Amino acid sequence: MTSINIIGAGRLGQTLAYLAQASGRYRIGAVLCRSLPAAQAACGFIGAGTPLCRLAALPAAELTLIAVPDGEIARVAANLAQGRFLSPGTVAFHASGAGEAALLAPLAAQGVHCASLHPAFSFADPARAVVDFAGTRCALEGDAAAFAALQTLAAALGGVPFLLAPGGKVAYHAALSVASNYLVTLHDLAARVAASAGIEPEVATALLGDLMCKTLGNSLALGPAAALTGPVVRGDAGTVAAHRRVLSAADDALYCALGTATLRLAATRLDAEAQAAVAAVLRD
Known part of the structure; x- marks a missing residue:
């Protein structure tokens, strides 16, 4: 049975430790937190470990x-290296979305195999996370010597591991942020515009939610360019201009930025004249 120590047993740490323990393939060793009561509470949730x-x-x-x-990873790695607490040949990894394995460089210099394993998952509540984690994609990067152990761990947790290209961590995290955070921003924009049309909030939620879900399904199945519909891809500059007239200044700026990006996506489906007409309306 493989032993694993947890340094920092917050929501993510507790979730991964619980799933590792529950898999029957890992033995939780130490669970280290800033305070002993916090470590004891974490061990209580995990069902194993020494606080x-x-x-x-x-x-x-x-x-x-x-x-x-994330801001503490490099400091903890430096302290671990200073005390030589990890043995050469063992694996150390962090779970930052944007940070690379290079944050653990002091440990790598001592022969520890260092990597990062980032589950593309929201750890809002460990009790819910352990139920819903199965199938989560887990991005790996860093020392290739650590990959076999971390791929095995990710699979034991119920995750699906995949490798990032060297230097690709920040772009990976940016992609997740666009897909998750900005989708919420688009929902907010659409909801505000719907409210200005006099649509009741509960009706708008159903209306926009159904459309957004179906559109996302089309985009995933067909690809973004093929799934694109609406006035921009039709070259309907008049409708785009009409939209702009009912928007606030702030929402209009966002609408135009999104419209310009959409026009680039629609370029292969529009002739030059239609593209120019829509672009002119978006610039005005």
Whole structure:
């Protein structure tokens, strides 16, 4: 059974430790937090582990998950390296979405195999996360010598591991942010415009939610260019101009930015004259 230490048992750390323990393939060693009560509470949720609040008490383990906040990862790695708490040949990894394995460089210099494993998942509540985690994509990057162990771990958690290209971590995280955060922003924009049309909030929620879900399904199935519909791809400059007249200044700026990007996506389906007409309306 593979041993794993958890440094930083917040929502993500607790979830991954719980799933690792539940898989029957991993033994949770230390669960280290800033305070002993926090570590004890985490062990209670995980159902295993020795609660600790000092690095010096860290036992040996084959895997070490550093699940502290992103801004603390490099500091924790430096402290671990200074105390030589991890053995050469073992694997250390963090779960930051944007940070690369290079944050663990002091440990790598001591022969520890360092990588990152980022589950594309929202860890709002560990109790819910452990139920819903199955099928989550887990991005791996860093030292190739760590990949076999982390691919096995991700699969044991119920995840689906995949490798990122070297240097691709920030672009990966940007893609997730666009797909998740900006989708919410688009929903907010659409809801505000719907309200200005006098549509009741509950009706708008159903109306927009149904359309957004079906459109996303089309885009995933057909590809963005083929799934695109609406006035821009039809070259309907008059309708685009009419839309702009009912928007606030702030919403109009966002509408035009999105319209310009949509026009680029629609370029292969419009002739030059139609493209120019829509572009002119969006610039005006």
